[in-house]
């Protein structure tokens with residue numbers, strides 16, 4: 101038993117909170133901005149601390165400029181003050197009033213402009229006003245494209261919500277740690293997660309229940325709604341309640357109506373605070389581009405680092421192997437500034453440690469695009485893009501790691517002469533990127549190829565890494581969709597050789613992008629072989645226009661994501677198991693498909709036939725015209741079809757029927773399962789309520805005063821939904837006997853509580 105004094109204090113706190121919530125609810129409703137309105141520019145008197153509203157006064161909050169003018173709980177206001185957040189940024193001024201009054205928001209604002217607080221505050225406030233408790237389970241899901249960003253968002257939640265009592269957690273990673281997570285995930289109120297990991301819980305965690313979800317937030321929404329996460333996000337959306345508040349934020353927002361329809365926004369507020377701005381990047385950012393031949397990039401990077409030994413710099417490279425190689429080599433060459441590297445093949449804890457360390461020190465961080473979005477690292481002076489960004493959005497996010505929240509910063513991009521089209525794109529008026537060309541100063545350029553070659557002689561394992569860096573870089577270029585910028589055929593074999601030499605490699609590694617011949621006609625295949633025989637002596641670049649990139653495979657696992665549809669297995673992770681930004685999925689538009697195969701110096705190997713030695717005795721393996729094995733059933737079907745006994749149409753009709761039946765069964769099973777979960781949950785709640793009631797009765801024996809807050813509490817909880825979707829609601833009504841009995845019981849218990 102709790103001592104009476106503590107019980108009394110707890111009761112006082114509950115009463116105070118109930119009063120505050122009632123006041124906030126009334127204020128939010130009475131002072132809310134009209135839909136579609138933007139705040140006016142801040143007035144001159146803005147900035148002075150306002151007097152708190154008197155009782156019964158509900159000032160409009162759509163135009164305020166400070167956090168303490170908003171209808172926020174005292175706990176949140178205290179935490180914001182403690183973190184030195186007083187004045188709101190533009191996006192916060194525009195988005196918070198709409199989000200606080202429960203509207204869906206689609207928010208876009210430049211990098212580093214404070215979007216995180218614009219969704220974290222409404223999340224915390226919503227759960228507080230709903231009096232969310234541990235027994236209520238998951239109340240809000242925040243989706244982030246990367247683990248690091250999820251961790252960062254979570255730390256903002258921890259800071260702003262430090263005086264509240266919700267439980268939150270970061271749900272990220274691949275398979276590691278999932279078992280322990282399964283045990284606690286249902287007790288968390290706020291989940292900050294990557295889509296892949298969340299889906300794993302939906303699939304595997306018994307009783308994982310989001311049926312009470314109040315809010316869904318998508319940070320970096322355009323990336324989350326992109327093809328790479330499509331399957332996961334659609335699966336998640338199908339399993340959460342349709343009636344909820346949804347907030348979408350990004351610096352580069354999706355404009356696709358289709359994408360927005362997928363998340364079922366309800367009359368959203370479109371907030372794009374910098375739409376009218378002169379630039380799409382922060383005003384405090386200086387941006388430069390330099391035309392640097394491929395084989396000079398490392399020399400240029402080294403020279404840059406040597407000239408900026410007192411600057412905190414992030415260097416972006418395309419692939420994990422490049423990041424590892426450049427980091428290892430530069431470390432051995434000792435530039436005179438600490439070096440760090442980060443990529444998606446590192447464990448989450450290691451990544452976090454590196455970010456924390458980089459935050460505090462002046463050093464150079466070599467990174468893949470893993471860090472290009474959302475990461476808020478303090479005082480970065482320079483962002484250097486050694487490899488060309490995938491597109492303008494990718495450029496904007498990369499450079500956005502500096503010049504954050506009114507701080508100054510500089511960005512430099514190296515472009516090969518063959519990639520100048522990217523410069524044109526950035527300079528186009530609609531891109532709004534004020535980028536200046538800088539001429540490389542040859543006298544400042546240090547040549548380090550010889551030094552790298554000596555390091556490779558000393559450390560042969562680095563030579564292997566160098567080869568992989570070379571191959572994966574070319575592959576990453578090859579796989580890019582925008583062929584106006586990324587076209588390997590513009591490079592000569594001599595340039596590739598020079599590039600290999602610049603990495604210290606004694607010979608140019610072979611690039612074996614092997615194509616399956618399935619889609620290549622015999623004549624084309626012969627032509628390619630002939631050309632390759634020629635090229636082996638001349639080092640020419642050979643192009644096969646027939647081969648789709650889907651069919652290109654390398655024999656080692658690389659750091660590149662192929663632009664193919666994600667498979668079930670590939671989606672077990674966060675959606676970014678590799679750090680190369682996913683090249684957007686090829687469309688049916690043949691102009692945009694990667695359509696070339698590059699061959700350097702080595703003929704294509706003939707595809708080996710795989711013989712299954714374990715096949716049952718007496719079964720014949722059949723091959724099609726091009727030497728591919730035919731599945732046994734297919735050959736049977738063919739034989740049957742030739743005798744017109746079984747019609748192909750009938751077979752497919754039967755399959756379609758079976759599929760439909762299976763789906764129906766599946767649906768029924770799911771409904772059944774959800775129903776039983778709901779019932780269990782309700783029982784649990786009733787038990788809890790009964791326990792509370794007993795406590796209350798014990799309290800009221802000592803103190804017979806009325807508890808109006810309890811009435812509100814239960815009324816507010818009563819607002820919560822217990823159905824997952826519309827159909828479910830119907831179903832529940834039909835099968836509602838058990839529920840209605842339980843509801844009657846609940847009502848009885850509740851009315852007892854108030855008597």
Ligand SMILES: Nc1ncnc2c1ncn2[C@@H]1O[C@H](COP(=O)(O)OP(=O)(O)OP(=O)(O)O)[C@@H](O)[C@H]1O
Nearest residue numbers: 187188189211212213214215216217351474476505
């Ligand atoms: N109102 C504020 N007052 C002072 N600092 C703020 C305020 N809002 C945000 N910040 C700070 O600004 C920095 C950038 O904020 P945040 O990371 O939310 O930007 P962002 O818009 O999400 O950027 P990105 O598009 O790169 O993800 C953070 O360090 C944050 O603490």
